[in-house]
Amino acid sequence: MLTHPTHERLIALGLTGMAKAFEEQRRSPDLxxxxxxxxxxxxxxxxxxxxDTKRLTTRLKFAALRQSACVEDVDLRTPRGIDRAVFARLVAGDWIDRHENVLVTGATGLGKSWIACALGHKACRDNRSVLYHRVPRLFEALALARGDGRYGRLLKTLGRVQLLILDDWGLSVLNAAERRxxxxxxxDRHGRASTIVTSQIPVEHWHDVVGDPTLGDAILDRLVHNAHRLQLTGESMRKHKARAHALDAAANT
Structure with a gap:
């Protein structure tokens, strides 16, 4: 079938979705x-x-989520201390509109990063801006930006995004520059935007991670007082999945 002039005009106008639908209608006598x-x-x-698809693709590319996670795929059956009602409220996303935070803590392997990225993915789907950073690499990026003149722009980006995910917080005690x-x-974000923090360290020990009592009070006051908490417990999900795969393999032999 020859290309119809209307199809070409729609493409020229940037209406690619309408152009595709127009061609489908031309090929479908049932319509x-x-x-x-x-x-x-x-x-x-x-x-x-x-x-909508293009906007979502752009938001996900900007977010640079570490895991390809969706809230629909979060395992709520394995005992990890996740309250289903609390998680449902987090998935709904109203806490982002209220500029509240989420703190996800627990031992390694329990899926903290997965849950954070799943909530980030849902926020992208809800037309919110999201940005993911592992805390150690973020501090490295800020140090480099301070040296080449990009520091202010990077701080502005971190401050303006609607949901910032700070993954792997507390792997080491902060130095003076990192605290600042x-x-x-x-x-910049307090009362204006939401932050998700994941950490192996219980919240009550975060002052020790900051390494300075005065700045510790200031940092945690902006992060903890209006935060929802997910304290994950139980067995490592990696071990759980490895055992499940082993059982499946044994059953198929």
């Missing part, structure tokens, strides 16, 4: 039974869906 309004409605719906950097980030 002749639809009214003019119904066929136009299908074109508009396809364009809207195409634009973290306070700057959290001060």
């Amino acid at each position: 002749d039974a639809l009214s003019f309004e119904e066929r136009i409605g299908l074109l508009v719906d396809r364009e809207a869906a195409e634009r 950097d973290l306070l700057e980030i959290l001060d």
Whole structure:
């Protein structure tokens, strides 16, 4: 079938979704039974869906989530101390509108990063801006930015994003520059945006990680007082999955 001039005009106007739907309608005789309004409605719906997909792709690329995680895939059956009602409220995302934080703590292997990235992915789907950083590499990036003049721009990006994910917090005691950097980030975001923090260290020991009583009070006051907490417990999910795979393999032999 030859390309229709209307199809080319739609492409030229940037209406790729409508262009695709227009060609599909031309190839489908069954659509002749639809009214003019119904066929136009299908074109508009396809364009809207195409634009939503492009926006989501752009948001996910900017977010740079470490895990390809979705909230629908979070395992709530394995005992990890996750309250289903609390998790459902976090998935709904109203806490982001209220500029509240989420603290996910627990031993290694329990899926802290997965849960954080799943909530980040859901926020992207809800048309919110998200940015993921592992804390050690973020401090390295800030140190480099301070040396080449990008420090202010990077802090502005970290401050403006609607949901910032800080993964692997507390792997080592902060030095003086890192304490100042973290306070700057959290001060910019306090009462304006939401932050997810994951850590192997219980919240009650975070003062020790900051390494300075005064700055520790300032940092934790901006992070903890309005935060929802997920304290994960139980067996490592990696061990659980490895054992499940072993049992499946044994059953298939």
